[in-house]
Amino acid sequence: MKIYIQIILLFTAISLHAQIGNISGKITDGRESVPAAAIIVSPIGYSLAADTDGNYFIKNIPYGSYEIIFSSVGFKTIHKKITVDKPEAITLNIVLEEDNLALEEVVITGTMKEVSRSESPIPVEIITPKLFKKNPTASLFEAVGMINGVQPQLNCNVCNTGDIHINGMEGPYTMILIDGMPIVSALSTVYGLSGIPNSIVERIEIVKGPASSLYGSEAMGGIINVITKSPTKAPIISADTFVTSWGELSMDGAVKISAGKATSLFGMNYFNYNHKADKNGDNFTDVTQQNRISIFNKWNFDRLENRVFSLAGRYVYEDRWGGELNWSKKWRGSDSIYGESIYTKRAEMIGLYQLPTTERIFTQFSYNWHDQNSYYGFTPYMATQQVAFLQTYWDKQFGEKHTFLLGGAFRYTEYDDNTPATASADGTGNKPQRTPLPGLFIQDEWRLNDRHKLLAGYRFDYDKNHGGVHSPRAAYKFSPNANNTIRASFGTGFRVVNLFTEDHAALTGAREVVIAEKLNPEKSYNGNLNYVLKIPTEDFFLGFDITGFYSYFTNKIVGDFDTDPNKIIYDNLKGHAISQGVSLNTDLTFIFPLKVMAGISYMDVFQIEDKGNGEERSQQLHAPRWSGNFISTYTFPKGVSIDLTGNWYGPMRLPILPNDYRPEYSPWFCIANVQVTKKFDYGLEFYGGVKNLFDFVPKDPILRPFDPFDKNVNDPVNNPNGYTFDPSYNYASMQGGRVFLGVRYNFF
The missing domain is CATH 2.170.130.10 (TonB-dependent receptor, plug domain)
Known part of the structure; x- marks a missing residue:
């Protein structure tokens, strides 16, 4: 009897062994193979990797239903359900999609x-x-x-x-x-x-x-x-060109060149807009006329032991103007027809060099020259600036837990213009501002264990006008598991004064700039609490990223637009300013080809000032309490996708004049865009859509556009409120809805 049972079990095993199948296929990104992709067969837990050409072969799989998981760094993980019910090999080709929004970048x-x-x-x-x-x-x-x-x-x-x-x-x-x-x-x-x-x-x-x-x-x-592309990883040729129904033309391209042990990436951008649109009928251009060209070149050099050496340079030239429709360059700087004309020339150089030592020591350097030749009405603003920067730091790993950074930096700024900002003390000559700013910094990142990480940093800078400035910071990260992360950080910040160079509202020609006293450097104290939650399921992936922030500012430099409608009065705040709020980002990816991102922010940004008769609170200009964004993408078969993107804003406080008939707060509004893209083989794609889908534009952006030089403001009959020309009432672009069409090409 025992021998019969053994014979039956043997034939049963042979029969079961015969009920097996195979699965094979190729893994690509739609154009090229994806080598060494990881493959897991669930629930049996069998795993393997694709070969260098993206091919894979899963053999001797017993009959049944399985879920096969395909993954590779930089691509979205794909889950495929399949039933093996025949001995013939089943072909399953996989196209992985780049994980553009991955949290592991x-x-x-x-x-x-x-x-x-x-x-x-x-x-x-x-x-x-x-x-x-x-x-x-x-x-x-x-x-x-x-x-x-x-x-x-x-x-x-x-x-x-x-x-x-x-x-x-x-x-x-x-x-x-x-x-x-x-x-x-x-x-x-x-x-x-x-x-x-x-x-x-x-x-x-x-x-x-x-x-x-x-x-x-x-x-x-x-x-x-x-972060610019490394020439070694960039496409050989890339190009992107689009036009809009408003007459805008944007051309962007790059080419990779190899020369011995060096690889170069050369890029160029050209933008032209030469259409005098005036949709609101105020006789002013809704959007500035622009003619801009930018050239970029970056080199990477191969060195022993993979040490880093890169050089990059950029040159930009731009001619932009906005103003009355009948303005031309012959009126530049005159008080007959109002226009704001800005010529900009800019050159930059950036370098990174790793020293040929056993220790990881890096030197970074940069230089930029910026020249601006501009007229705001009949007010000239001629300025040049040069900034040289040198930084060396030592990157050291101590054991398995401490990552150490120690460095020094030196920034030298030379700024010259035709305003009182660079006038000599007696006002009879010119004295360019020359600002050296040396600094030392240290940072230690300490991995306590797999769940806890602590970062501590400190920087000391010395400014000739303000003395020594101390900037400590600390951060802590707790990850109880792969799907939950908590980050907490505290830091301080500082800013030395570069008033004229930073606040271009002071240069519009519409208001006089008044500096009430010698300005002191600003300081800030900031805390952040961040929580990231990932919820992976069989049908979708849901991610939450929520951050609470609080910043406290002292010596804040504020522009007073309210005291005098013809002036901007700058002074250190006699009090403090606060920026606080919370922001939430969500990321939802379904197993069908739909991905949605959405964010919402609540901010309360204000300042409290002691004006002698008690403290007074005022809301920050152009800082809406509520704002958000959304990005939604659906991918159809045959390389067609549709994108819906946009930003929305709640009411924000705006600069208004006394007795201004315009509301002090902007309305709720949304700028939405839609785009359809068709991808072809060999890296070619066409796209088109509509920007500003709801055709939203602000109302009454310029006060008294018919009298831009304020020649008739003292007319009590026609101007009883004493309004003056003011173009600063802004909360959104004046560019309404427009259609765009474009083409992209990438050759690897």
Whole structure:
């Protein structure tokens, strides 16, 4: 009997063994193979990797239903359900999609070191080219508006100059870096993000809150770091061109060149807008006329032991003007026909060199020259600025737990203009401002264990006018598991005074600038609490990123627009200012091809000033309590996708004149955009859509546009309220709805 049972079991095993199948296929990104992708067969737990050509073969799989998981770094993980019910091999080809919004992207801005985003103790937000291509723009100034809590703000309705607000704080509190170098600052803040070719941008990193312990002055409100592509990883050729129904033309391109042990990336951006639109009928251009060209070149050099050496340079020229429709260059600087004309020339150089030593010691250097030749009506503003920067730091790993950073920096700024800012003490001559700013910094990142990480940093800077400035900071990260992360940070920031170079509202020609006293450096104290939650399920992935922030400012330099309608009076605040609030970002990805991102921010930004008869609270200009953004993408078969993007804002306080008939607070409004993209083989794609879908534009942006030189303000009959020409009432672009069409090409 026993022998019969053994024979039956043997035949049963042979029969079961015969009921097996195979699965094979190729893994690509839609154009090229994805090598070494990880493959897991659930629930049996069998795992393997694709070969260098993206091919895989899963053999001897028993009949049944399975879920196969495909993953690779930089791509979204794909889950495929399949039933094996025949011995013939089943073909399953997989196309992985780039994970443009992945939380694991490498970031450097928070700690000056390359770490994955989830490992950084400092919360960092990222824009990738894939993200800002969902709403193509002619400059990065507009693109950064896709980040929740970051607001590109136009400050003048005539020349359309502006700055970038982070958590409601004005542009001078935002430090703009290119490849970690403070290449964009002071005079060039308005134009620094214009003309950077999109084709050379790898990503944009944004840190909200003070970072002066690493980056020094101006980094007291936040940092925007533009990371350019490494030439070795860039496409051989890339191009992006679009036009709009308003007559805008944007051309962007880059080419990679190899020369021996060096690789170069050459990029160019050209933007032209030459259409005198006046939709609101005030006889002023709704949008400034612009003609801008920017050239960028970056070199990477191969060195022994993979040491780093890179050089980059950029040149920008721009001619922009706005004003009355019948203005031409012959009226430049006259008081007959009003126009604001700005010629800008700018040159930059950036370098990074790793010393040939056993220790990891890096030297960074940069230089920029900026020349501005401008007239605001008949008021001339001629200014040049040169900034040289040198920084050396030692990057050291002590054991397995301590990552140490020690460095020194020196920034030298020379600024000259035709205003009282650079006049000699007796007022008879010119005395350019020369500002040396040396600094030392130290930072230690301590991994207590897999769940806890602590960062401590300190910086000391010495300014010849203000003396020594101390900037400590601390951060803590707690990750109980892969799906939950808590970050807490505290830091201080400082900003030395560069009033004229930073506040272009003072140069519109509409108001006189008054400096009430000698200005002291500003200081800030900031705390942030950040919580990241990931909820992965079989049907969708849901991510939450919520941050509470609080900043306290002393010696804040404020412009008083209210006391006298013809003046801007600058003074250190006799009191303090506060920026506080909470922001929430959500990220929802379904197993079907729909991805949604949405963010909402609540901010309360105000100042409390002692005016002698008690404290008075006033709300910050251009800082809405409520704002948010949204990005939604649905991908159809055959390479077609549709993107819906937008930003919305609640009421924000605006600069008004006494007895102004215009409301002090803007209305709720939303700027929405839609785009359809069709991808073809060989890296070619066409796109088109509508910007400002709801055709929203502000009302009455310019007061008394018919009398821009205030020649008739003293007429009590026709001007009983004493209104003066004022173009600063701004909360959104005057550019209404428009259609755009474009084409992109990338060849690897």
